[in-house]
Amino acid sequence: MKREDKSVMRVIAGESLTPPPIWMMRQAGRYLPEYKATRKEAGSFLDLCYNPPLATEVTLQPIRRFGFDAAILFSDILVIPDALGVDLRFEEGRGPILKPVDAAAIAKLDASKVVEYLAPVLETVDRLSNELPEQTTLLGFCGAPWTVATYMIAGHGTPDQGPARQFALTQPDDFQTLIDVLVDASSSYLIAQLKAGADAVQIFDSWASVLDEDQFTRWCVEPVKRVVANVRAQIPDAKIIGFPKGVGAFYKGYAAATGVDMIGIDWCLPMAFAQDLQKEVPIQGNLDPKRLIAGGTSLDTAVDNIIEHLNNGPLVFNLGHGITPETPIPHVQQMIDRVRMVC
Numbered sequence: 001m002k003r004e005d006k007s008v009m010r011v012i013a014g015e016s017l018t019p020p021p022i023w024m025m026r027q028a029g030r031y032l033p034e035y036k037a038t039r040k041e042a043g044s045f046l047d048l049c050y051n052p053p054l055a056t057e058v059t060l061q062p063i064r065r066f067g068f069d070a071a072i073l074f075s076d077i078l079v080i081p082d083a084l085g086v087d088l089r090f091e092e093g094r095g096p097i098l099k100p101v102d103a104a105a106i107a108k109l110d111a112s113k114v115v116e117y118l119a120p121v122l123e124t125v126d127r128l129s130n131e132l133p134e135q136t137t138l139l140g141f142c143g144a145p146w147t148v149a150t151y152m153i154a155g156h157g158t159p160d161q162g163p164a165r166q167f168a169l170t171q172p173d174d175f176q177t178l179i180d181v182l183v184d185a186s187s188s189y190l191i192a193q194l195k196a197g198a199d200a201v202q203i204f205d206s207w208a209s210v211l212d213e214d215q216f217t218r219w220c221v222e223p224v225k226r227v228v229a230n231v232r233a234q235i236p237d238a239k240i241i242g243f244p245k246g247v248g249a250f251y252k253g254y255a256a257a258t259g260v261d262m263i264g265i266d267w268c269l270p271m272a273f274a275q276d277l278q279k280e281v282p283i284q285g286n287l288d289p290k291r292l293i294a295g296g297t298s299l300d301t302a303v304d305n306i307i308e309h310l311n312n313g314p315l316v317f318n319l320g321h322g323i324t325p326e327t328p329i330p331h332v333q334q335m336i337d338r339v340r341m342v343c
């Protein structure tokens with residue numbers, strides 16, 4: 001099948017499909033026993049990210065089990081700091097731990113070797129482009145410069161990314177240098193993914209919601225706009241999904257300001273607002289992952305609500321954030337059946 005005929009690609013191009021295509025953020029993950037088994041075989045989480053046969057295998061697992069319309073490359077947004085030489089490990093139950101960067105460390109960062117370092121991930125993309133069912137869209141991804149920077153400054157996840165917000169306000173020049181390195185690294189990494197066979201790419205700005213308007217424009221909109229422009233300078237028809245999670249009213253105008261082709265939305269938006277937004281740009285989202293854990297009518301009514309309000313326009317059905325390990329597998333099937341049945 002030609003790339004532009006795949007369902008997710010058609011929605012990105014502006015078509016409305018019934019039923020809408022469906023995939024889930026973090027669809028390869030710890031809620032699946034087969035993921036846990038492969039993860040154990042690989043050793044650490046990063047070992048899995050850099051093992052092309054096993055990373056390919058875990059990417060394919062949710063496609064085999066559920067027949068999702070898109071597969072997302074198995075990797076992590078923090079492979080970029082790893083490729084920049086920042087010490088990184090993932091601790092069970094604690095998430096990522098990095099060596100925090102200061103002004104001196106930022107000045108030494110060099111984006112020029114990132115693509116070479118990430119060759120195993122690009123090999124995974126290449127394998128996937130050959131092994132996926134022909135109708136399944138292959139999505140590559142990276143973290144947005146702001147979100148990746150928040151982990152690099154704090155050295156770990158925090159409730160409100162206070163350390164990076166403070167750093168950006170008190171040392172804006174050093175922070176700009178960090179963002180510039182991440183713009184370069186992310187651009188070349190996404191270009192390499194698209195050349196290796198990704199059909200489209202998604203930019204995750206998971207921490208975009210903690211900034212005021214001025215800082216949001218400077219650290220979220222501007223850098224993503226530069227990444228999009230850099231990618232399109234090499235690949236003019238590159239399809240790019242933006243996901244500035246939780247930004248509320250700032251969603252308006254985001255696609256036009258950055259140039260992304262589709263935007264991911266979380267569940268904390270009034271449906272009327274989401275419908276308005278969909279007049280600007282195709283939408284991906286936006287089920288609360290907690291409803292997927294709850295199941296029952298709580299899940300069914302939310303699915304119906306999304307379909308009723310957003311499936312008259314271009315929609316890729318998804319969660320508003322990643323699926324979590326405690327989610328019962330039958331609830332995932334319930335969601336998929338409901339989406340395909342109510343349409």
Ligand code: CP3
Pocket residue numbers: 024025026027028029030039045072073074075076077078090094095096141157204206322
């Ligand atoms: O299936 C997929 O969605 C593809 C793989 C993927 C992972 N991380 C695998 C992963 C993707 C797209 C990501 C993106 C990512 N990573 C984001 C952006 C999306 C979001 O969730 O907001 C962020 C902020 C990260 C950073 C990160 N990676 C954190 C904070 C954690 C710890 C939290 C957790 O869930 O454990 C990770 C670890 C991680 N990334 C896991 C997986 C499957 C769990 C690690 C494991 O298997 O032990």
